[in-house]
Amino acid sequence: MLKKSVLALPIALAVIGMAYAAPGQKPEETLDELIKKSPNPGYLTQSPQNIMMLPDNPAWDVVEAGEKLFKEARGPKNVSLEKCDFGKGPGVLAGAHTELPRYFADAGKVMDLDSRLVYCMKTLQGFTNDDAAIKQKHGSDSDIMKLQTYIASKSNGYAWNPPMNHPLEKAMRDAGEVMFYRRAGTMDFNCAACHSQSEKRIRASVLPNVYDPLDWSKAISWPAQRTSHDHVRSSQHRVLECLWQMRYPNIKNGSDASIALISFWTDAARGQPAVLPDLKR
Amino acid sequence: MFKKTPVAASLVAAASLLLITGGCSATNTGKTAEAKPAAAVPAKVDYTKMTPAALAEYLVLESDGFDLKQPTQEGTTGRHRLTQDEIQKACSLGKGKEVDDKTREKVMALAAASIKYPEGGIKLGDWKKGRELAWSGYGFRTAHNPDDHVKGTPGGNCYNCHQLATDRTGGNIGPALTGYGARGTSPDMLKYTYDVIYNPHVYFACTNMPRMGAVGVLNQQQIADIMAYLLDPNSPVNKQ
Numbered sequence: 387m388l389k390k391s392v393l394a395l396p397i398a399l400a401v402i403g404m405a406y407a408a409p410g411q412k413p414e415e416t417l418d419e420l421i422k423k424s425p426n427p428g429y430l431t432q433s434p435q436n437i438m439m440l441p442d443n444p445a446w447d448v449v450e451a452g453e454k455l456f457k458e459a460r461g462p463k464n465v466s467l468e469k470c471d472f473g474k475g476p477g478v479l480a481g482a483h484t485e486l487p488r489y490f491a492d493a494g495k496v497m498d499l500d501s502r503l504v505y506c507m508k509t510l511q512g513f514t515n516d517d518a519a520i521k522q523k524h525g526s527d528s529d530i531m532k533l534q535t536y537i538a539s540k541s542n543g544y545a546w547n548p549p550m551n552h553p554l555e556k557a558m559r560d561a562g563e564v565m566f567y568r569r570a571g572t573m574d575f576n577c578a579a580c581h582s583q584s585e586k587r588i589r590a591s592v593l594p595n596v597y598d599p600l601d602w603s604k605a606i607s608w609p610a611q612r613t614s615h616d617h618v619r620s621s622q623h624r625v626l627e628c629l630w631q632m633r634y635p636n637i638k639n640g641s642d643a644s645i646a647l648i649s650f651w652t653d654a655a656r657g658q659p660a661v662l663p664d665l666k667r
Numbered sequence: 668m669f670k671k672t673p674v675a676a677s678l679v680a681a682a683s684l685l686l687i688t689g690g691c692s693a694t695n696t697g698k699t700a701e702a703k704p705a706a707a708v709p710a711k712v713d714y715t716k717m718t719p720a721a722l723a724e725y726l727v728l729e730s731d732g733f734d735l736k737q738p739t740q741e742g743t744t745g746r747h748r749l750t751q752d753e754i755q756k757a758c759s760l761g762k763g764k765e766v767d768d769k770t771r772e773k774v775m776a777l778a779a780a781s782i783k784y785p786e787g788g789i790k791l792g793d794w795k796k797g798r799e800l801a802w803s804g805y806g807f808r809t810a811h812n813p814d815d816h817v818k819g820t821p822g823g824n825c826y827n828c829h830q831l832a833t834d835r836t837g838g839n840i841g842p843a844l845t846g847y848g849a850r851g852t853s854p855d856m857l858k859y860t861y862d863v864i865y866n867p868h869v870y871f872a873c874t875n876m877p878r879m880g881a882v883g884v885l886n887q888q889q890i891a892d893i894m895a896y897l898l899d900p901n902s903p904v905n906k907q
Contacts, residue, residue, distance in 0.1 A: 589837060629810055641733075642730055
């Protein structure tokens with residue numbers, strides 16, 4: 387009896403996941419869906435201005451630039467990224483980002499969107515770490531952010547559903563959970579200090595709760611336009627900024643440490659639809 | 668400052684060595700011949716053979732995930748910031764876990780031993796200076812944008828988590844302290860307030876609140892100024 391229900395759970399989750407796969411849905415419709423479902427929508431509704439602006443998200447310009455870059459033959463090998471496999475087969479972008487991080491056999495490791503993109507730019511297009519196309523990680527004018535924002539936009543409305551089939555996927559997710567609770571730095575902070583209760587605030591900003599998948603689904607919906615930065619930002623950038631406030635040293639972009647955290651946080655939003663591209667404070 | 672224990676780190680290092688000699692790394696199994704020259708995979712340790720805690724410790728301190736040599740404002744390095752002291756380790760509780768009695772006692776004793784009092788006794792400072800310190804979140808941040816303590820004084824970060832006076836919006840991770848001065852300024856209340864700012868674990872084991880005095884974010888005079896902001900009848904905290 388017990389065993390049966392344990393087996394049924396992942397199947398049920400997979401079915402829910404498929405139910406949300408909504409091609410053509412707009413980010414504002416996905417957000418509306420999250421708000422309507424939430425008993426504690428304080429985080430989701432905190433900025434009426436951002437909700438109003440979402441249809442005119444400046445990130446759409448970045449998506450457009452990213453699509454052009456994605457399809458353009460580039461790099462020393464002069465090929466496009468259309469053969470890049472983000473986990474659902476070469477060139478398949480629909481719902482790919484919501485199933486990252488995942489294990490990639492060709493690279494032998496668990497990768498997030500950022501590191502998978504860099505992997506393809508190197509292996510398919512022949513770019514190296516010294517090329518500006520790979521070196522510049524942040525800002526709406528960077529190739530990396532244009533491409534990430536485009537790729538992720540194809541996962542709007544899809545439920546977060548990072549695979550946990552490979553032992554490394556599970557190991558990274560579980561280590562990420564430990565890191566989420568690991569207190570360190572000048573202020574003794576861990577991630578949980580700010581992200582484990584509903585409708586808590588730092589000054590006026592309502593914080594997302596990792597235990598509330600509705601909150602968390604929007605919270606991890608990166609890339610998102612940050613209105614206070616006037617740039618589109620990535621998951622990696624969010625990790626960097628949280629750890630900066632926590633008084634930690636610089637975390638390395640694409641490191642396993644960062645991917646483990648992102649694996650845990652993506653798993654925490656499992657089953658809820660992604661808002662992509664999002665607009666955040 | 669608290670003593671850092673390198674025990675866990677060396678345990679992880681020892682475990683990694685065992686895994687190297689043990690061979691059979693899962694990170695190699697899925698590799699295709701074509702991907703081999705990419706050499707993006709440090710196939711030294713098998714993550715799947717480690718406990719989540721050991722892997723987390725490895726990722727933070729051994730895997731080149733952080734800039735461990737990054738200089739800090741207090742003259743240490745990133746590695747020092749990330750290495751847990753006893754209180755941090757004891758208070759890294761997982762989902763839904765609460766601190767047990769034995770740990771609580773230990774944490775409270777460690778906290779009590781950390782507190783140093785002003786030579787002339789605890790006195791209230793200048794509430795106006797305390798107000799600025801309570802509001803400021805500057806200081807000790809490193810990463811991609813290090814705070815320069817020559818250009819700016821590190822603050823107490825109080826408003827991030829507490830509502831204090833009502834002229835500014837404070838956070839609500841900690842309790843609201845509006846009207847705190849109603850508690851009076853008896854020696855006991857002065858000591859209690861000083862202790863909580865200096866090292867709150869002495870009363871609230873494994874609280875989320877930082878140890879502002881014990882780790883050297885605030886000095887004794889700055890704590891006295893923030894105490895005045897909380898307790899002085901003329902402070903906006905008490906003028907509602």
